[in-house]
Amino acid sequence: PDDIIIRDSNLFKISHGNLSEHNSQILLYYSNLEIILDEQWDLKQLLSKIQEKKDVLFSISTKNSLIDSQFALSKAKTALQTDDPFLSCWIKCAGISLIDSILLQNQIIPNPAHSLSLLRNLKNEKNNQFSEKIISEIGVERATSSLLTRMLKSSCGFSDMIENNQNSKIIEKKAKHMIENSLLSDCYLYLTYQNKNNFYKIKNSLNLNSEKIHVLKTAFDLTNSSSELQASIDSMSDITNKLLKLNHSNAK
Numbered sequence: 001p002d003d004i005i006i007r008d009s010n011l012f013k014i015s016h017g018n019l020s021e022h023n024s025q026i027l028l029y030y031s032n033l034e035i036i037l038d039e040q041w042d043l044k045q046l047l048s049k050i051q052e053k054k055d056v057l058f059s060i061s062t063k064n065s066l067i068d069s070q071f072a073l074s075k076a077k078t079a080l081q082t083d084d085p086f087l088s089c090w091i092k093c094a095g096i097s098l099i100d101s102i103l104l105q106n107q108i109i110p111n112p113a114h115s116l117s118l119l120r121n122l123k124n125e126k127n128n129q130f131s132e133k134i135i136s137e138i139g140v141e142r143a144t145s146s147l148l149t150r151m152l153k154s155s156c157g158f159s160d161m162i163e164n165n166q167n168s169k170i171i172e173k174k175a176k177h178m179i180e181n182s183l184l185s186d187c188y189l190y191l192t193y194q195n196k197n198n199f200y201k202i203k204n205s206l207n208l209n210s211e212k213i214h215v216l217k218t219a220f221d222l223t224n225s226s227s228e229l230q231a232s233i234d235s236m237s238d239i240t241n242k243l244l245k246l247n248h249s250n251a252k
Contacts, residue, residue: 002014002015002016002163002165002167003016003165004165004166004167004169004170006166006169011166011169011170011173013167013170017030019042019043019046024057024060024061024064025057025061025064025065025100025104025109025110027050027057028050028054028057028058028061028104028109029109030046030047030050031047031050031051031054031109032109033047035047054107055107058104058105058107059247059250061100061104062101062104062105062247063244063247065097065098065100065101065104066097066098066101066240066243066244066247068093068094068097069094069097069098069101069236069240070237070240072090072091072093072094072097073090073091073094073233073236073237073240075090075203076090076091076094076229076233077233080226080229080230080233085210085213086206086213086216087229088220088222088223088224088229089195089199089213089216089220089222091137091229091232091233091236092138092139092192092195092196092220092222093196093199093200094236094240095134095137095138095192095236096138096192096193096196098130098134098236098239098240098243099115099119099131099134099135099138099189100115101243101247102119102122102128102130102131102134102243103115103118103119103122105243105246105247105250106122108122112189112190112193112194113174113178113186113190114186115189115190115193116135116140116185116186116189117186119131119135130239130242130243133235133239134236134239135185135189137232137235137236138188138189138192139188139221139223140185140188140189141185142188142221143184143185143187143188144184145179145184147188147221148175148179148184148187148188148191149179150218151188151191151218151219151220151221152171152172152175152176152179152187152191153218154215154216154217154218154219155168155171155175155191155194155195155219156168156169156171156172157215157219158195158198158212158215158216158219159171159194159198161212161215162198162201162202163198163201171191171194174190175187175190175191178190188221191219192220192221195216195219195220199216199220
């Protein structure tokens, strides 16, 4: 887990990495590292290899995000049949994975605080034709200051429950900055990213975390309409399949 350090009212996040990392998207994040000390040149060699294979890493990461979307939608379909309260959570997660896949397809590393603006500034029409539909399915257009204030409070609470490392203070600081600067839609998506990350940390033990749905209802801004949920699942499944075909054709 990340370490959060507070010094003189400033927040610092320390993320721990591994020279043996195999996750393609994490390796892409490594590519932006600035080396302070690397006496054995191990890190420099790793970054050099990442640069050499960057195109491949983007391609793999794109496919992985689409597969993750399929996974989340599969969970959502099952949840719909069993009246599972976490149904809407899976749909939100699928939407985030689809956004990541489009950014990665365009060789852009996803950044939760900026993903919405990055997505809307894309010029590649082939896969960008789905962007607005995905954004709509996630519910970004619902963003208002009052809603975001409630979402933020619950998102921080959920972070404290799952991470328990003061990351909620960073979430709060970034979200408040966005709200104060009228970046309401960006803030909505940012909070959705944070909640997805923490939701995935308990995705294999939801039966032991059933009470978490109460905070997630507000944190994720969940809806309960069965017809709307079914429509969202169908729409996102269609988009996922089309993006997979597009990704496959681009890989040839």
